[in-house]
Amino acid sequence: MIRPELKQPADLERFREEARAAERRYRARILVCMTGCRSLGAVELGKALRERVAAAGLGDEVSIVDVGCHGPCSLAPVVVIEPQDFLYGGVKPDDVDEIIELTLRQGRPVDRLCQQAGDKPVTTVGEASFYRSQQRQVLANCGRVDPTRIEDAVARDAYAAAAKALTTMDPEEVIAEVRGSGLRGRGGAGFPTGVKWDLCRKAPGDVKYLICNADEGDPGAFMDRALLEGVPHQVIEGMIIAAYAIGATHGFIYVRAEYPIAVEHVSTALAQARECGLLGENILGTGFSFDIELRMGAGAFVCGEESALIASLEGHRGMPRARPPFPVQKGYLGKPTTINNVETLANVPLILARGKDAYAVIGTKGSKGTKIFALAGKVQNTGLVEVPMGASLREVVFGIGGGVPDGGEFKAAQMGGPSGGCVPAQFLDLPIDYDSVKEIGAIMGSGGLIVMDDQTCMVDIARYFLEFAQNESCGKCVPCRVGTRHMLDILRRICRGKGEERDLELLQELAEEIKMGALCGLGQTAPNPVLTTIRYFREEYESHIREGYCPAHSCAGLFDYSILDDKCTGCGACRRGCPADAIVGERRKPQRVLPDKCVYCGNCIEVCPVSAVVKVRPAGGSDE
C-alpha cells in the first residue's frame, strides 16, 4: 500500500477524510484483540472470522479489524462488534457461524458469548459493569483501531494535536499548556511533565534528546505494553509534541525486549509515520524535524531508572549515577535529555487537542487526568482499566474488577510494584491519587494493581519483592547491594519459621538506612513492600516468628496438608499424583499425608475430586 506524503496540515486533513470514508464503506466492524488475546487463540479466531465472513458473502460490508487491548482480559479472546458495540468473551472459531447468522445478518447479540448478570446477558460495552465507572480517555482508541495501519489512527484524529502544536503554537506555549494541565509523570514518581520539559528547553545546548521510557519492568504492570501494542501512533504523536516543546530532533523509544508484539507494532508505526512525513525532515512543512529510533532493552529492571536507562542507551552496563546533574541538564551523551513514560506521552495529544482546562476537569486537586491500572491477581475481572484520579480502590477492585473470586476475602492491594506497598482493606475508600497513596506508604507507581486475598501471605509477598529487588540490584552502591541482601536473608528465615523476636526491628532499621543511602530509586524504594506489610500486617509476621504458623497457609513448612477422613473416598488420585510419595493409604480407605515428606507442591488439593484435602495449622507447631 502506498501512503501519501503529508507536506502540509491540509494534506493530513485530506488523508483523514479519505481514511474515514474508507471506513464508512463497511456497515459493521468486528474488532478482534490481536495483542494480549493472542495467547488464548485470537490468531485462529481472526483467521476463521476472515474466511467465513468472506464465504458468507459479507466481505464487502463487514470489516474484520485486528485491534489492541479491549480491557477485560479475563474474557480473552475478546471481540467487540460495531455499530452495536456487542462485547463477546471467550470466543472460539466454532462460534463464528453463529456470530455471522445472529449478529451480522440479524443484528442481534449472541447471548451465550456475553457476560451474564444474574440470568440476563450483558450484551454491550456500555452496559458491562467492567466499563461503567471507567473513563477511557487515553485508552479511548485502544481496541478500536488497527495499530498496524496509520489510516485507522488518523481517522480518529491521530496527529491532529501535533499538527496544531507545530503550526499554531510556539514551544513555550506548548509547555505552558502541558504545565497548566497538571499532567504528572505516569512512570511512578509523578514529577510535573511541563516543568520537566521547561527545564530541558531552558538547559543550555543546541542538541537535546527525548526518550520514551517503555522499559516496563514492574512485575504486575502492563499498561505501557498495551498502549504500545494498541495505540502506538498516540505515543509517537506525544513524542513529536514533546520533542517540539523541548527542542529535540532525535528521540528514542526504549522498550523491553520481552514485549515482542509491542516491538513489532512500534516498528511498523514508526515506518508508516516516516512514510507519511510525520517523522523525519520538515514535518508537515513546518520546518521542524524529528525522528525516533527504537531500542530494545536487554533484560535489566534497573534500566527503567532514568540514569541507568541512559547508560544503557550509551552502550554501558545499566548502572545509575548520582544526581545532580539531572538528565534534563546532562543526559544522553552529556546533552539535556527528557525522559517520559509511555502513558505520560500518550496523555499529551489529549491535552493539546482539548486544551489544558478541559483536561484538568478530571482528577483531584494535585493529580489531574486519568490513570490506567493493570488489574491482576485475585480479582474476578483482570485487565486494563482507566479511571479518573481520585477513584477509590473499592471502585476499581469491586466495581470494575468484580471483587475477589472463589469466595475469597480481600486482604490487600499491592500498588506500585517492588517500589510500592500493600494497601489494606481499611483504605478501600481512599481516593487514589499520587499524594494519598504516598501518605499510606505505597506509591502510585506505574499502575500495577495486584489484588491479594486471605490465601496470600504478606510476609511471603514482602520476601518476594525483596528477592526481586535483590536480583535486580545492579550492585553499584552498597546500601542496595548488601542491605537488600540482609533484609532478604531475614525474611527468608521468617518464612521458614526460623524468625526471631528482634527481626522486625532489625528489618525496619535496615529499611531506613537503605532508603536514605541508596543511589537510585530501585534501592531507595526497595524496602517499601516490607515496611507497609509490617505496618499493616504485623500480626502475620508475629505468627510466623512466634508460632511457626503461616495464617495464609502459603509458606512451606508452616502449615500442613491434611485429608478429611469423612470426605475422602480413597480414590488414590492424590497418592498417585504426589511427586514426593508423601501420601499413603489403601484403596477405598482414607488417605494420609506424611508432613515430613511433603514438598508443599499442592498437587493433592488440585487433583482431589471431592475437596477432601485441606490446609491446617501444623500439628505440634502451636501451643493452642
Place this chain on the structure above:
Amino acid sequence: MTAAEKTLPANLSPALRIVEGMQPITESSIIPLLQRLQDSYGYLPRDIVLEVCERTGLPASRVFGVATFYAQFHLAPRGRHVVRCCRGTACHVRGGHAIAQSVRRELGVEEGGTTEDLRFTFETVACLGTCFLAPVIMVDDDYYGNVRPAKIGGILAMYE
C-alpha cells in the same frame, strides 16, 4: 596467516555481515550489536565476540562487561526451545511457584540451565506482562496462560 586466524571459527561470516550492516559502530551500538549477534548465533560465542571486538576496535572488556550485565545475553549455547516461567506478582499469588517447580521436575534442570540434549533451556523472568493469564509460562514465543502444574508435561511435549 597467523595462528589466531587459523583457529577462527568457520562461521564468522554472519558476524561480519552484521558488523558491515551497522556501520558506523560506536560504543552506543554495543547492545544492538550483541542483540543481533545473539539472534544469529543463538548465543554469544566467545571467539566470535572477540573477533568482532578486534575488527571494530571496541574494547573486549567493555563488550563483555555489557554482555555479562544484562540478563538477555548468554555466553553458553542454549536449548532449541526456551521455557520462561513468569515470577511476576500476579503469577506469584496465583501459584507461579508450583509451576516453576513442575517445570524444574519435568526438565531435571535448575533455573538458567539447559537440558543435556539441548532441547530446552529453563529460565524465569520478572514479569511477562500478561498478568491476566496468571500463572503464565512462555515457550519460545508462545504464551500459555492459566497453567496448572499438571499441564506442564503436556505443553513441553509439543516442542521437539
